[in-house]
Amino acid sequence: MQKNNLVSIIILITLSFLMMSCGGAPPFLARNSSSPPLIYCNDATGHKTGATPIVLNGACTCTPTENHYNRCLKEGTINSTLIYTQFLELYTSKGIKTDLDHRGCNNRCQWGPHVVFGGKCMATPTPGTLNYEKVISGIQSLTMHEVEHDNEN
Amino acid sequence: MKKLLLFLIIVSVAVLYSGCxxxxxxxxxxxxxxxxxxxxxxxxxxxxxxxxxxxxxxxxxxxxxxxxxxxxxxxxxxxxxxxxxxxxxxxxLGSGTVALDLVGSEENVHYRGYVHERVLARYYHGLGYFARGYYDSAKIAFIQAIERDINKEKGKENAFASVHFMLGETFLRLKEYDNARVAFQNVIKLQPSNAYGWYKLATINFKIGDKEEAQKAYQTYKDSLGSEPYLPIDGSGSYIFLLLDIGWGPTLSPDAITGAFSSYQQVSFPERYVSIVIDKNIVPSKKVEDVYMQAKDEANLTGDVSKKVASVAVKKAIQTFIPFGGLLTGSTDADVRKWLLLPGEIHIALIPTEQGVHDVTLKFFDAKMKELKDYQQSWYYVPAGTEGEAPLVQLRSLFQLQNQKKKEK
Incomplete structure (x- = not known):
């Protein structure tokens, strides 16, 4: 009798495991196909005209190349008396690393996360990744799954 | 007896859960x-x-x-x-290591990969440089990939169209137009129906002043596309440049008779066609590589089969003539180690669209063109650029990669 009970218990446990593992695919709902508003521009998105460099509390995270410096001068988003080396110094003095230092890390390097989220890495994030979308939208809680276009972010 | 059995079960469970x-x-x-x-x-x-x-x-x-x-x-x-x-x-490998490899178990032999793995390792190495704008380094890596594409049958070597395409694109970025033309001619030779190869040839010929060849190539490009939107011949149009890794590459399994030799098995994956939706335009991607076919057609690396035969013979001899020799040798079971994260196919898409960023949705279909909704992906702010500047965007098909019903931890 005891032997029969033991066998029944083992069979029950085995069946339970089998049923748990044969659940099939979870339900699926496709991600929202429309993006949140673009807040921070960078080299991949192209510069947003009139956006002030992030080091001056703006929303531009484009690489501070000489071309970009001239563009900022033209748009009046930086002080016209600033020379290029001083413009660069705005970044280097804060320990910020850009594409001029290293590229392609997707802000996963030792200086990450991206400056938008308080880190020191301003390398252009990699298009086609969640990090890229988070940085541009400024929504750190953005996921590949639940997409909430929360205006408070 | 019952206590011994219970003890053994508890020990087994403990070992399993011990993290060893x-x-x-x-x-x-x-x-x-x-x-x-x-x-x-x-x-x-x-x-x-x-x-x-x-x-x-x-x-x-x-x-x-x-x-x-x-x-x-x-x-x-x-x-x-x-x-x-x-x-x-x-x-x-040193001769000592080679000797040890002959005696040891197959799965402990130094992993040297296979021809297609060596090619694709260099290809992805090149992509890593390309994505960061280091075109000189990318060029070297893609050329190394081509050099590693050896094949037992003449005419089947140098057959990775994906590598030739990216090499051509790299040459374009470096403004080495003659070399770019050769690379895209190789793409067309391997895949005469590759619309994008014809487009690149058209723009290169246009740039270097060969208008007649440019027009011929351009017409072939437009004919291949049918009703799909097309880019202008002078390369002034902007587009999104997508490189898609689809499905899963081949695995290895041992032969049914001896179990000592392995052969490629095609992994079944449902996603065979991809449609890219941008701004209400729908454009299909173009397959440029079939990794299983590349693996099937490849040569063995020099001496692989003869080494395997020698290994079996050495192990047999040791086991026969040396007392307890079986303890000294590894098994003769086939080595089925494999780079499992390779894709089954590589697709390219050059999608005409305005400069700036766009939301892109990828829809996947099976071989019978039935949509695989669980595979759908949407990506935001995907950048477009003009000829020679369009950023490369690399994506991968994956079941339920994005699913609003799935909560991230």
Whole structure:
């Protein structure tokens, strides 16, 4: 009798495991196909005209190349008396690393996360990744799954 | 007796849950994590494995980790590890090591990869440089990939259209138009119906002033596209440049009779066609590589089969003539180790669209053109650019990679 009970218990446990593992695919709902508003521009998105460099509390995270410096001068988003080396110094003095230092890390390097989220890495994030979308939208809680276009972010 | 049985069960369970996993099991676990979209966890696991283990399978662990880093968009570390892995696949072994490999178990033989793996390791190495704008380094890597594409049948070597395409694109970025033309001519030779190869030839010929050849190539491009939107011949149009890794590459399994030799098995994956939706335009991607076919057609690396036969003979001799010789030799079971994160197919899409960023939705279909809704992906702010400047965007098909019903931890 005891032997029969033991066998029944083992069979029950085995069946339970089998049923748990044969659940099939979870339900699926496709991600929202429309993006949140673009807040921070960078080299991949192209510069947003009139956006002030992030080091001056703006929303531009484009690489501070000489071309970009001239563009900022033209748009009046930086002080016209600033020379290029001083413009660069705005970044280097804060320990910020850009594409001029290293590229392609997707802000996963030792200086990450991206400056938008308080880190020191301003390398252009990699298009086609969640990090890229988070940085541009400024929504750190953005996921590949639940997409909430929360205006408070 | 009952107490002994219970004790054995408890000990077995304790061992299972003690975290004592072999490197092989760890690799399998991390591959599984990747396949379910848990890239960060997979990378963490591979990072720990690479720190702990310096085994003969080390290059395979590097290839795996590099693939994961690419999926995470990290072309900085990923490119570095991919390059090291590519080099490690080709390290010359000392005679002592070769002798030990003959005697040891197949799965403990130094991992040298296969022809298609050596080619694709260099190809992905090149992509890592290309994505970061280091076109000189990318050129070298793509050329190295082509050099490694050897084949037992003449005419089947040098057959990776994907590599020729990216080499051509690299030459374009470097403004080496003659070399770019040769590379895209190779693409067309391998795939006469490759619309994008014809487009690139058209723009190159237009740039260098060969208007007649440019027009011929351009007409072929437009004819191939049918009703799809097309780019202008002068290269002034902007487009989104997508490189898609689809499905899963081949695995290896032992032969049914001896179990000592392995052969490629095509992995079944449902996603065969991709439609890209941008601004209400729908454009299909173009398949440029079939990794299983490349693997099937490849040559064995020099001496692989003869080495295997010698290994079996040596082990048999040791086991026959030396007392307890079986304890000294490994098994003759086939080596089925494989770079499991390779795609089954590589697709390209050049999608005409305005400059700036766009929301892109990828819809996947099976062989009968039935939509696979669970595979759908949407990506935001995907940048478009003009000829020679369009950023490369690399994506991968994966079951339920994006699912609003799935909560992230």
């Amino acid at each position: 996993t072999s490197a092989k099991l760890t690799l399998a676990q991390n591959v599984a994590k990747f396949q379910s979209g848990r890239f960060e966890e997979a990378h963490k696991g591979m990072g720990e494995l690479l720190k702990k283990v310096k085994s003969e399978t080390y290059p395979l662990y590097q290839l795996t980790d590099a693939s994961i880093l690419y999926a995470l968009g990290d072309h900085y570390d990923g490119c570095d590890i991919m390059g090291r892995a590519a080099n490690n696949l080709e390290v010359e």
